[in-house]
């Protein structure tokens with residue numbers, strides 16, 4: 001039986017400008033299954049970042065519903081509830097890593113557990129396990145500036161997953177990395193989230209990244225206009241590229 005972790009219903013968001021308003025999201029609805037990796041692709045300005053910001057409680061919708069693990073979260077998206085919602089439910093992975101530059105690798109990874117006031121012995125055990133799984137043992141005392149981009153992204157993945165949030169939100173997680181490092185990072189993310197049964201939404205312009213997902217939603221002009229279910233038969237990339245091309249042609253881009 002399919003088990004949905006996240007249900008988004010009729011989500012709307014507009015931004016008021018000086019003499020007009022921009023409708024960034026128009027009645028967006030979709031579901032994410034437990035353990036599913038959903039990629040979101042789309043034209044520039046189609047509302048992808050707005051959606052991710054709202055799901056991460058960094059912005060509030062005008063209307064609509066977001067149900068995470070059976071809980072209506074649209075009421076939790078204002079501070080101070082938003083901070084608690086984020087720490088309990090969401091792990092973030094950004095293109096530019098967003099690590100704390102003065103903290104070591106192990107302290108960056110430990111941060112979500114420290115903020116939850118967890119017992120020091122448990123934190124140490126969890127962080128040790130994560131550093132080992134990420135292949136960062138020899139870098140554990142180093143600061144982010146001393147690491148390569150791929151290593152920094154591993155640290156960011158560790159920090160996003162350490163508290164086992166049900167939902168991972170990733171914004172162009174391999175956008176700053178070369179092809180081989182991107183492939184490694186995607187494998188790490190997929191294996192780690194799979195072992196914990198976490199769901200993930202990844203916003204990307206990269207069709208290869210999207211082809212590694214279970215499903216792709218295509219956004220245009222604030223709406224989810226198309227969908228592709230990956231088959232892992234080696235031809236997903238071609239089909240996603242073809243769908244992207246068709247969408248851009250239809251949009252006149």
Ligand SMILES: Nc1ncnc2c1ncn2[C@@H]1O[C@H](COP(=O)(O)OP(=O)(O)OP(=O)(O)O)[C@@H](O)[C@H]1O
Nearest residue numbers: 015022023024042043044045046047048049050051
């Ligand atoms: N803070 C804001 N104030 C005003 N308008 C905004 C704001 N944030 C986004 N918008 C507008 O909302 C629309 C959707 O923007 P959004 O950043 O979500 O698109 P996107 O799909 O992530 O684009 P891209 O792929 O170029 O990053 C755009 O028209 C954008 O100009």
